[in-house]
Amino acid sequence: MKGWMGKSKALFLFTMLALFLAGCGKENLTALEPKGYGAERSMDLIILTTLIMIGVFLVVMVIYVIALIKFRRKKGQEDYIPKQIEGNHKLETIWTVIPIILVLIIAVPTVIATFDLADESQASTSLNVEVTGNQYWWHFNYEDEEIVTSQDLYIPAGERVYLNMQSSDVIHSFWVPSISGKMDVNPENVNTMFLEAYEEGVYWGKCAELCGPSHSLMDFKVIVVSPEEFDQWVSDMQNVDPEQVPEGAVAQQGQALFEANNCMACHAIGSSPVATGPNLTNFGDRSTVAGILEPTKENLVEWIVDPESIKPGNKMTGAYPSISEEEANSIAEYLMQLKPSEITPESAGN
Template sequence: MKGWMGRFRALFLLSGLALILTGCGNPYLSALQPKGEGADMILDLMILSIIIMLFVFLVVMAIYVFVVVKFRQKKGEEDYIPKQVEGNRILETIWTVIPIILLLILAVPTVQYTFALSDTTPESTEGEEAENTDDALWIDVTGKQFWWNFDYRDTSVQTSQDLYIPTDKRVYIKLSSGDVIHSFWVPSISGKMDVNPGKNENEMFIKAEEEGVYWGHCAEFCGPSHSLMDFRIVAVSPGEFDQWMSDMQNVDPEAEPEDSSAREGKQLFSDNSCMGCHAVGSSPAMMGPNVTNFGDRSKVAGVLDYNKENIVDWIMDPEKHKPGNSMTGNYTIPSEEDAEKIADYLMSLSPSEIGPDDAQDDDYVQPQKKEESEQEGNENNDEGNSNENNQEENNDDNTNEDEEN
């Protein structure tokens, strides 16, 4: 399916316009610099539509400029009465038929891609043989005012704010809301999908093609801090992801931190019943963000730079940073000193060696599969091309019927 559209894009890249378009924005945020399968496909479509539309625009503007320049009333011609033309059947037919043709050209890939992007049945990915019998990765995403929860299905692994995914395959997500409508959007990975409360749950797939820490936004208005309901997708290589997953599964919520301040912080954390909302380890309640791997967060509360000062600041006055959040007023504000201890504790929560940094280095770790897959020589692959090929094949292999529930 990608064939002719891809060629179109190559053609387009040659023109100067590509520079304007793809030079735009932040490489981990912009939809114009796709790093994921969905965003990639959509950019193809965008470019096709832009080319068609630019053609129309140029035709209109050419006629327009000609008319405006040529047919201005000249001095001394104030009494000139132009011929009163009623119309012209041939011309009118032309500008009815040509747009219809142009739109048909656009309509075909629109329908194709609309179906392709909404396909969330893992078995239908066109894999030849189901060589890779791994289960497809499903994540239940919950949006709440103004944070995100990520529950890795069938694994008892939960995180908030940072969503870890492997780069080698499609990850399937189910979206539901705990309160009002939100929308899950990571522009450089894929298009957005609304996060509805009640029965209207949505599904979509995301697939990162490069490692990286990508910005995610809430794209449906949800309240005072709608603009601050950011999250990150941490896309790591498959091996790193496997390691992270097993680290997270083996997390011990009761583990005592080494640092004494952090130990006191842990005590304060439970004494002040912070745990009533913020789980360490898996919890079904999801009252507030899960803090299991808080020590590896890329941001504090999704928006502040990650450092102790900001964590303390947040604990002392969350309203200042995210107006309308549910934490404000629902806990006893600790002393600054205690807040620092709690911050120490939170920063010590780092059950896995894998963190956002691993998404930003060039390390590509192969998955440790039970069965050896054919790509043996890829361990420290830094040649993007062959790497991508492998990923695509891996993706194709990712078919399994057991994964239905």
């Protein structure tokens, strides 16, 4: 006789399920494949609590099945009521104490990990980056190095990097699942956390606190490079000449249009305190346009002509008179030339 489902059908369903679950863990955007200290500590706790829960489930199921079989009403037995055990002190004590012990087994390592991840004792001797969350982009200020950038956060592998985070508007949350846990980014106080990434690579970051219509598009990347490459990147960024004349007539016209259209009111090139829009010093090296689009010229033109269609509610829409596609093309030609470093998301493995 055929079962309720043919073998091939079952295999198909199983394959689909495996594919579906595999989609849950996008590489470089998953807490389940930790690539950093904070993520690893979280993973240890996930494993511990899951094992305890599976254990509890199995014990309860075994007792349940035994009770089901052993205490069935036998044939011929009328009005059978099992022995009543309410108020049994021994049993009551046992099933109160066991859960308390289980909760303690979970709580103690959780509290230890929480304090460990809040440790700021190495902050004064480590790299510090001031992070500002904005609707819907991230600003990174390396104060001691006098470097400002946005969207792509560069850090050296194997070192603790302290992030001092604040918001310029509403509450955001900074989350790079592969490297560490989340941290709220508030308008009224500075929260500090550290990232310690083990391996070089490009890791995906997300805003994890609903902050407006484009909240789900508030992505960023953490670019982890070797310490030597990081030093190189820092010196490349420090040596940028914001006045440099771009190559080619189209790009030069683009630079003039960039200046004429009010773009510089919000966008700085070079280290500058202007922070109403992303700093564009290394825009040509970015892994994305506006945090979410592939870094192509077409996408950049689309963004400049109509940012609203890409990120609803963003703070650039309507800030300048309308720009034709041709003008946007010249500006794009100019912005794509802002490539101060050989150390890029691509060289780090994007």
